[in-house]
Amino acid sequence: xxxxxxxxxxxxxxxxxxxxxxxxxxxxxxxxxxxxxxxxxxxxxxxxxxxxxxxxxxxxxxxxxxxxxxxxxxxxxxxxxxxxxxxxxxxxxxxxxxxxxxxxxxxxxxxxxxxxxxxxxxxxxxxxxxxxxxxxxxxxxxxxxxxxxxxxxxxxxxxxxxxxxxxxxxxxxxxxxxxxxxxxxxxxxxxxxxxxxxx
Numbered sequence: 001x002x003x004x005x006x007x008x009x010x011x012x013x014x015x016x017x018x019x020x021x022x023x024x025x026x027x028x029x030x031x032x033x034x035x036x037x038x039x040x041x042x043x044x045x046x047x048x049x050x051x052x053x054x055x056x057x058x059x060x061x062x063x064x065x066x067x068x069x070x071x072x073x074x075x076x077x078x079x080x081x082x083x084x085x086x087x088x089x090x091x092x093x094x095x096x097x098x099x100x101x102x103x104x105x106x107x108x109x110x111x112x113x114x115x116x117x118x119x120x121x122x123x124x125x126x127x128x129x130x131x132x133x134x135x136x137x138x139x140x141x142x143x144x145x146x147x148x149x150x151x152x153x154x155x156x157x158x159x160x161x162x163x164x165x166x167x168x169x170x171x172x173x174x175x176x177x178x179x180x181x182x183x184x185x186x187x188x189x190x191x192x193x194x195x196x197x198x199x
Contacts, residue, residue: 023052027055050075102144
């Protein structure tokens, strides 16, 4: 059943012109939480092959901007999307501030290369999520939104609590388009607290 669901979304993505099925996870979140808005400036971490960036650009429109960051290039170029090939651990936030003084939304679909060991993969996922959170806190505009993928495991609650220290609302979201056996889940964090905004 899980494989059939995955195949269905993969075929649908190809049919609709998206490079990966992951787009439907963001679409579900958009429908439920209105993560993205017209004119928003969006930072997309772990953007390759580009499904989230393409979808985000379609929502923010010409008035907005999407900055896509990944170690790998995007599968295609998209209108209103600026692509940066970089390691987030080495990318200075000042470089991103040159593009936008602050961002309304930070997205992170980053995931580690899986090892087959759930505990190891979970901790690597937490490490990426913590880096994404750090970037979000530094670059989000007042009241901004952080939408992040993370693998469930022993440190999940600690990471969620870290998000709660920075945001007014933190909600756990499991998209229907995720494979049933997948340990991935998402946190939708809204309302960056004012004491976290750099002066």
